[in-house]
Amino acid sequence: MNMRDSEVICGLLQAENYQLTTNPDEADIVIFNTCSVRQHAEDKVWSEIGRYKNEGPSRSLRTNHPRKKIIGVIGCMAQSYKEKVFERAPRVDFAAGPQDIHKIPQIIKDLTKEKSGQSPSGDSPLFLRKIWETDGGIRPEEIYHTGFHEDKARAYVVISEGCSNFCSYCVVPYVRGPLRNRKYKDILKEIEEAVAQGITSVTLLGQNVNAYEDGKVRLVELIRLIELVKGLKEFSFITSHPKDTTIDLFKAMAHSHKLKKHLHLPVQSGSDRILGLMNRGYSKDFYLDLADNYRKIIKGGILTTDIIVGFPTETDKDFRDTYNLAEGIGFDAAFIFKYSVRPHTAAGGLADDVPRQEKERRHALILQLQKKISKKVPL
Ligand code: SF4
Numbered sequence: 001m002n003m004r005d006s007e008v009i010c011g012l013l014q015a016e017n018y019q020l021t022t023n024p025d026e027a028d029i030v031i032f033n034t035c036s037v038r039q040h041a042e043d044k045v046w047s048e049i050g051r052y053k054n055e056g057p058s059r060s061l062r063t064n065h066p067r068k069k070i071i072g073v074i075g076c077m078a079q080s081y082k083e084k085v086f087e088r089a090p091r092v093d094f095a096a097g098p099q100d101i102h103k104i105p106q107i108i109k110d111l112t113k114e115k116s117g118q119s120p121s122g123d124s125p126l127f128l129r130k131i132w133e134t135d136g137g138i139r140p141e142e143i144y145h146t147g148f149h150e151d152k153a154r155a156y157v158v159i160s161e162g163c164s165n166f167c168s169y170c171v172v173p174y175v176r177g178p179l180r181n182r183k184y185k186d187i188l189k190e191i192e193e194a195v196a197q198g199i200t201s202v203t204l205l206g207q208n209v210n211a212y213e214d215g216k217v218r219l220v221e222l223i224r225l226i227e228l229v230k231g232l233k234e235f236s237f238i239t240s241h242p243k244d245t246t247i248d249l250f251k252a253m254a255h256s257h258k259l260k261k262h263l264h265l266p267v268q269s270g271s272d273r274i275l276g277l278m279n280r281g282y283s284k285d286f287y288l289d290l291a292d293n294y295r296k297i298i299k300g301g302i303l304t305t306d307i308i309v310g311f312p313t314e315t316d317k318d319f320r321d322t323y324n325l326a327e328g329i330g331f332d333a334a335f336i337f338k339y340s341v342r343p344h345t346a347a348g349g350l351a352d353d354v355p356r357q358e359k360e361r362r363h364a365l366i367l368q369l370q371k372k373i374s375k376k377v378p379l
Contacts, residue, residue: 001176001205002075004156006033009074009101011146016105029070029108034077036171039340042077049073049089070094070111074101079175080343082134093130098176099161100133102143107131136177144182144190147197154201155194159187159222163207165241167268168279168346169308169339172207179208184217188225195231202226204237210244220252227256236260242267242290243281250297261298265290266306270325271318274311279346284325291329302332309366310339310359312350319362327369334370338363 009031010020021027032049035041052071072094073085079097086092094107110131139161149155162177163170191202204226206212212219219237226235235258242265253259265287269275272283294301307322326334338359341348354362 002033002035004158004205005075005098005101007148007150007156008143008146009104011148012102012105012143014148015146027069031072031074034073034075036076036080036175036342038337045077046088049092053091070108072096074104076171076175079134079136080171083132086130095132095134097134097136099136099139102140103133107133138180141186145193147193149194149199152198154203155199156203156205157187157190158182158205159209159212160206165208166279168277169311169342171342171344174344179211181212181214184214184222184225187222188229191226191229191232195229200233202232202235204235207239208241208244209237210240210249220248223252223256223259227258232258234258234260236262238264240265242287245290247293250294254298261300262302263294264304267325268306268308269311269318270322274314274318277313278311284321304333305331306335306337307366308337308339309362310354312347312353314354323366323369326366330373331370333374336363336366336370
């Protein structure tokens with residue numbers, strides 16, 4: 001989702017005649033599109049921003065020297081930290097949440113005016129130097145149609161934004177807001193536009209694509225409509241939520257000639273007690289049935305997952321349940337994460353009581369298991 005957001009921003013800025021560079025040293029504007037899903041991801045961003053701290057303030061109040069670069073922090077960290085971004089990283093000029101990315105060209109224009117002295121010098125120079133937009137409204141549909149795709153053969157297409165599931169460990173509903181579905185006609189239009197540019201493969205994106213709904217068009221109907229797009233050779237979707245995944249979806253996947261036979265279905269834990277604490281809305285047996293049906297209906301279909309180890313109160317028995325589930329299903333690939341506390345979340349109120357070394361031990365064990373059974377799966 002963040003990769004697509006970055007493309008959207010590139011498209012919006014190119015439309016304003018900015019040029020992209022892969023060399024941050026020669027850039028006039030550096031934008032960090034950030035992820036808050038794990039502490040590790042945030043730590044990396046703070047450290048990267050730190051590379052710029054010795055450049056001094058953007059516009060010195062003492063000498064009035066113009067800033068060297070405009071630096072922005074956008075995405076989930078901006079939404080989560082809001083103006084506190086500037087306390088932690090004073091060198092940053094602007095912050096914008098995920099629902100405010102369409103405002104970035106205007107923010108940059110405002111900052112550029114200030115840099116060239118065109119802005120009225122008001123009573124609040126600090127405000128003029130720091131802009132944050134974290135209102136989190138609705139994104140305008142037009143932003144998806146700038147035609148910027150980093151890969152000339154493959155496009156990401158957002159079908160829904162936000163999430164209303166509130167899994168207890170997850171910050172997404174707090175930073176990306178509730179689930180909003182794009183209109184299916186807009187999605188089809190974006191795919192047709194991409195195909196007209198030479199794109200042959202599309203990945204549909206949503207935090208929970210299985211909850212997609214626009215009137216009578218749900219994910220299954222959307223798949224049937226996308227199948228009919230001339231010139232499109234293949235497509236896929238991520239991410240699925242087990243509680244909303246249906247047998248009808250598997251049948252639609254089996255019948256489709258273009259849809260990749262790959263389901264990424266995060267299980268997170270094999271312990272019913274932990275799944276309850278995670279607020280996932282399904283049991284281990286429900287998941288096992290789903291996996292079984294998927295493999296029966298889609299012969300040779302690829303099945304991948306996400307697993308969190310070390311969730312608060314996870315005992316060795318809980319972990320063994322997860323290990324046994326992973327061993328029993330034999331996922332083609334699995335992304336295994338050590339639990340880390342996220343701000344705003346319900347699980348953040350629980351003691352993070354599995355010691356770091358124990359999390360690492362469980363992580364290593366399940367990783368070892370997965371390495372034995374994984375095939376190489378391009379996501
Ligand atoms: S389904 Fe759960 S884990 Fe996935 S984005 Fe929504 S709240 Fe987060």
